[in-house]
Structure formats: structure tokens, C-alpha cells
Amino acid sequence: MDKREAKFAEIVQACVDEKDFKTEAIAEYHTLIRGISGEMNIVSADMTYTFRVGDILLVPRNQLCMVIKRPKDGRPYKSIAVAFKTERLKVYYSKVDQLATQVPNKKIQTYPPHALLESYFASLEPYFELESQLPEEIAKLKIEEGIGILRSIDKAVDGLLTDFSEPGKVNLVDYMEKNYMFNMPLKKFSYLTGRSIATFNRDFRKAYHISPQKWLIQKRLELAHYLLKEDNKKPVEVYFVSGFENLSHFSYSFKKHFGYSPSKIN
Structure with a gap:
């Protein structure tokens, strides 16, 4: 089964020991994920993505998809995920001046290796060794750090992170x-x-x-x-x-x- 070591509700580590863990998923919040071991397939309506060790992806909220997680090379599937709640994003962006208008890209985003992202996720791993929950103030700082790093390496991400609208009526x-x-x-x-x-x-x-x-x-x-x-x-x-x-x-x-x-x- 999908076992989560949740030291804070918005920063979690997922670990899957069994052969294949399959589920339908729809992210309630924009979620930044880094693969630690194993392999994950994400099947959306128009594309299938395969993510392996070291891959980093940003899954937009309300993204409907199938998720298949599996061990590989004798190691379980393991990843770290950071969710950006709408309330936190609103507070963060209320302090940003002269925000350029961007059309939100609502597809899954992947990021090549980057020192800022690598060091960011490395800094999160020790938190899962804590016996107590991660303090709110530290979690807040780490989540805001993640937003800041994304903004520094992806100039278009503001369009997605500042889109607070609910799904509109579609065909x-x-x-x-x-x-x-x-x-x-x-x-x-x-x-x-x-x-x-x-x-x-x-x-x-x-x-x-x-x-x-x-x-x-x-x-x-x-x-x-x-x-x-x-x-x-x-x-x-x-x-x-x-x-x-x-x-x-x-x-x-x-x-x-x-x-x-x-x-x-x-």
C-alpha cells in the first residue's frame, strides 16, 4: 500500500513496497514532487509520463490522472512531495510587487536537474527522521522557499500558482x-x-x-x-x-x- 510518513500535511514522503500501487488521483493543490527511488507513471487524458530517480515534476491542482507507483532495481518507490495550498499562495503573492500577467499552463511540468531544486529537496529529507511533527513555522518557511525557487527557475510558473479560479463550465x-x-x-x-x-x-x-x-x-x-x-x-x-x-x-x-x-x- 501507499505508506506516507507525514511530518507535516503539506510536506510528505511516500513509500511503496509492493509490486504496483495504482490509484486515480486529482491533486487538490499544486504539488512539487521529486523521485527518490523506484518509478512512477502518470497517465493523463492526453499523455503518459514516466518519472524515475531524481526527476522533479509539478502537478497542477485539479489535474485528473492515473498514478502507478512501483519499486525498481530492488528499491521501493519513494518520493518527497510538497503541496502548495491555495491559502498559502494567496498570502505569498499578496507580498509580490509588479506581478506580470501570465496565462496558466495547466499541464504537468517537469524540471531538469538544478542545484536549487536538488539542495531544496535534500534539506527536506532529514525532517522525516523526526519523531514529532514538523513545526508550523518551519513548514511555512520551507514551502515559501519552494515557491521562491520555482519562480527563480521558471518565469512562467506565476501564471499557474496565481490562478485561484475554480473550474469553469466546459463542454x-x-x-x-x-x-x-x-x-x-x-x-x-x-x-x-x-x-x-x-x-x-x-x-x-x-x-x-x-x-x-x-x-x-x-x-x-x-x-x-x-x-x-x-x-x-x-x-x-x-x-x-x-x-x-x-x-x-x-x-x-x-x-x-x-x-x-x-x-x-x-
Whole structure:
């Protein structure tokens, strides 16, 4: 399982010992991550990213993705993550003069090796040896240090970090066709499309003439069938990326829908 040594809620160390840890994720806050060991795949609607030892990435808030963490070379997956809460960012930027207007880049950002980032994450590692929680004042300083370092090496990051808006209303059909494979509650889909749950259900039925739950199952099963037949994947390889929580639920739903088990395709 994903074990976190949280010495402060916004600065955490993740460690995964098992073969593969898979989950759907949506970051509530912009999060800066550095890989310590192992490997992580992040699958978004338009791209798959692979992060290894030493890689540093910035995941924007409300980024819907699948995350697969795995040990490698005999070592567990381990990383350090620093979350930049909206409240802290507002306080930080309230003190910044003459901030240039930037269009926010809401895609996952990767950073090449940089002395400032390397020394920053190295300074965080000893905190996870503490038996007590990291004091608030120190955590505040380290989080602000991280923001300052990002600003010094990425002149466009202000556009992302100062975007405090909530998701606006987007085209429902376009969004769902791109993101149906993410196993998220309908309430989360409604939020990310800029709708209340009632409006989401109403707009969905108007567009598809079927309930969101039934449509999602059908689309995920169709994707799974394609991966099994065209890509010669095994059921254990497709259930998660198709949006199912576990193999048994996937196999049951697949057989109920198609009339035969997924193992019969190959």
C-alpha cells in the first residue's frame, strides 16, 4: 500500500513496497514532487509520463490522472512531495510587487536537474527522521522557499500558482469523451466540468439519453475490449486503465455485457 510518513500535511514522503500501487488521483493543490527511488507513471487524458530517480515534476491542482507507483532495481518507490495550498499562495503573492500577467499552463511540468531544486529537496529529507511533527513555522518557511525557487527557475510558473479560479463550465461531451476512463465519483466529474451534480446529470442525459453511470460502464468496457483484442493485453493489464477498481468487478461486468469472459479474447 501507499505508506506516507507525514511530518507535516503539506510536506510528505511516500513509500511503496509492493509490486504496483495504482490509484486515480486529482491533486487538490499544486504539488512539487521529486523521485527518490523506484518509478512512477502518470497517465493523463492526453499523455503518459514516466518519472524515475531524481526527476522533479509539478502537478497542477485539479489535474485528473492515473498514478502507478512501483519499486525498481530492488528499491521501493519513494518520493518527497510538497503541496502548495491555495491559502498559502494567496498570502505569498499578496507580498509580490509588479506581478506580470501570465496565462496558466495547466499541464504537468517537469524540471531538469538544478542545484536549487536538488539542495531544496535534500534539506527536506532529514525532517522525516523526526519523531514529532514538523513545526508550523518551519513548514511555512520551507514551502515559501519552494515557491521562491520555482519562480527563480521558471518565469512562467506565476501564471499557474496565481490562478485561484475554480473550474469553469466546459463542454460536457468533449470532457467526458477524454476522461471517462478515470474512476472518479460523479460529484468530482460535475465539479471538474463546472457544474452542480444536478446540472451535470441533467446535461448528461440531454447529451447522451442515458444515465452517466451506465454510459461510463459501457465506455470503459468498450475500451477494455479494444485493448484486449487489438493490443493483445491481458485482463490484469487492462482493468485499471479502463476505469475499474479491481479485476473481479471488471471480469463480472465484462461477461455480463459481452456474454463471455475477457480471458476468452486471447
